[in-house]
Amino acid sequence: MIPLSWHTDFVVLITRTGSHAYGLAGPDSDEDYQGTALSPVSWLIGFPPADHAHTVVSHYPDDRTVHTLTKFCRLALQANPTLLDSLFCRDQDVVYQTITGQILRQHRDWFLSQRVYAAYSGYARDQLRRMRNHNTPQGSHADLIARYGYDTKNAMHLIRLLLMAKTALQDGRIDVYRSDREFLLSIRQGHYSAATIQDMAEALDADCQILRIRSVLPPVPDTSAIENWLMTVHQAWIAGDSTLLQEIPAPSVSRFE
Numbered sequence: 001m002i003p004l005s006w007h008t009d010f011v012v013l014i015t016r017t018g019s020h021a022y023g024l025a026g027p028d029s030d031e032d033y034q035g036t037a038l039s040p041v042s043w044l045i046g047f048p049p050a051d052h053a054h055t056v057v058s059h060y061p062d063d064r065t066v067h068t069l070t071k072f073c074r075l076a077l078q079a080n081p082t083l084l085d086s087l088f089c090r091d092q093d094v095v096y097q098t099i100t101g102q103i104l105r106q107h108r109d110w111f112l113s114q115r116v117y118a119a120y121s122g123y124a125r126d127q128l129r130r131m132r133n134h135n136t137p138q139g140s141h142a143d144l145i146a147r148y149g150y151d152t153k154n155a156m157h158l159i160r161l162l163l164m165a166k167t168a169l170q171d172g173r174i175d176v177y178r179s180d181r182e183f184l185l186s187i188r189q190g191h192y193s194a195a196t197i198q199d200m201a202e203a204l205d206a207d208c209q210i211l212r213i214r215s216v217l218p219p220v221p222d223t224s225a226i227e228n229w230l231m232t233v234h235q236a237w238i239a240g241d242s243t244l245l246q247e248i249p250a251p252s253v254s255r256f257e
Contacts, residue, residue, distance in 0.1 A: 006037060006039070006040050007037050007056040007066040008037070008066075009037075010037040010038040010039070010040070010245065011035055011036070011037040011066065011096065011098075012035075012036055012037060012038060012069065012097070012098045012100040012101040012104070012244070012245065013035050013036050013086065013094070013096070013097050013098070013100070013101025013102075013104060013105070014033055014034070014035035014064075014066075014094075014095050014096040014097070014101075015033065015034055015035065015085070015086040015089050015093050015094050015095060016031070016032070016033060016089065016093040016094075016095060017032045017033065017034045017082055017085045017086060017089070017093075018030065018031075018032030018063075019032075020032070020093070021085055021089045021090070021093045021176050021177065022160065022176060022177060022178050022181070022184075023177050023178050023181045024156065024160075024178060024181055024184055024185060024188070030062065030063055031062040031063065032062070032063045032064075033062060033063065033064045033065070033095065034064075034065050034066075034082055034083065034085065034086045035064070035065070035066045035067075035086070035096070035101075036066065036067050036068065036069050036072035036086075036101070036104070037066050037067075037068060037069065038068070038069055038100070038233075038237055038244065038245070039054075039068045039069065039070065039234075041237065041238050043068070044234055044237070044238060045238060054067060054068040054070070054071045055067045055068075055071060065082075067083075069100075069104075069230065069233065070230060073111075073226055073230060076111045077111060077115075077221050077223060077226065078115060078119060079111070079112075079113065079115040079116045079118070079119035079120070079221075080119060081119060081120055081123055081161065081164070084108075084111065084112075084116075084174050085174075085176050087104070087105055087108035087111060087174075088108055088173070088174035088175075088176050089176045089177070090176065090177050091250075093176075093177075094250045095250055096247070096250055097247070097248050097250050098244065098245050098246055098247050098248060099243060099244060099246050099248060100233060100244045100245070101248075102248050103229075107225070107226070107229060109172075110221060110222040110225045110226050110229075111221050111222075111226070112168065112172065112173075112174070112217055112218075112221060113217050113218050113219060113220050113221040114169065114212055114215050114217050114218070114219050114220075115220065115221065116165050116168045116169065116174075116217065117165055117169060117208050117209070117212045120161045120162065120164060120165035120168075121161075121162065121165060121205060121208065123161050124158050124161040124162050124165075124201065124205070127154045127155070127157050127158035127161065128154075128158050128198070128201060130151060130154040131150055131151045131154040131155050131158060131194065131197070132150075132194075141153060141154070144188075144190075147190065148190035149194065150194040150197075152187060152188045152189065152190050153188055155187050155188070155192075155194070155197045156184050156185070156187040156188040158197065158201055159184065159187055159197065159200055159201060159204070160178065160184055162201060162204035162205060162208065163180065163204065164176075165204075165208050166204060166207055166208050166211060168217065169208060169211040169212055169215040169216075169217060170211050170215070170216070171216065172216040172217055
């Protein structure tokens with residue numbers, strides 16, 4: 001029988017993501033968590049459920065998203081920014097990990113490639129569209145638009161994404177916690193006009209396009225290494241190796257329960 005709580009019974013990694021992981025959280029910022037779990041064995045050797053069942057999302061008491069290990073790796077291979085955040089966040093933003101999750105983070109460089117440009121710039125363009133489109137503002141974003149004339153939170157994340165892409169292409173790393181947090185927070189606080197933000201974004205995007213040509217990152221990630229590791233983990237899991245779920249103390253005081 002498939003346990004209804006597979007996403008907690010078999011969890012191998014949970015990390016803090018979002019504004020808290022970036023160092024950009026305010027007093028009203030939500031807590032966001034992202035993670036991965038081993039699939040029930042029946043999903044691996046029998047008929048797996050529909051694709052949506054490979055991800056569980058909950059919004060109480062905080063925002064939590066847990067993917068099966070296979071889906072997590074598949075999305076990370078496409079340079080999904082949120083999943084790369086989980087792999088590259090600071091150790092203190094790891095709130096739960098097992099041996100499997102620890103090894104996954106140790107192998108995080110396998111997932112890096114020039115795909116970060118397409119993924120991060122795509123998310124950035126979405127933030128730019130949101131920043132421009134304030135016909136139906138809601139919640140705290142409506143307050144920002146009323147105060148500054150545009151959505152400064154979207155503007156902050158627009159610039160953050162492009163800065164992260166630039167560092168990845170240039171230096172081969174994902175800087176989740178922002179050393180430039182004061183600059184990014186100044187954007188959220190409306191210190192720049194919308195036109196200036198758009199100019200910044202266009203300049204950063206141009207930099208990224210140049211850096212992509214001579215990037216230290218490979219054109220595509222090391223899919224073979226990831227697949228071989230996944231097969232090793234799943235073979236051990238099918239064989240009943242419970243050490244895969246052996247908890248490794250995480251530096252963070254937070255717990256995923």
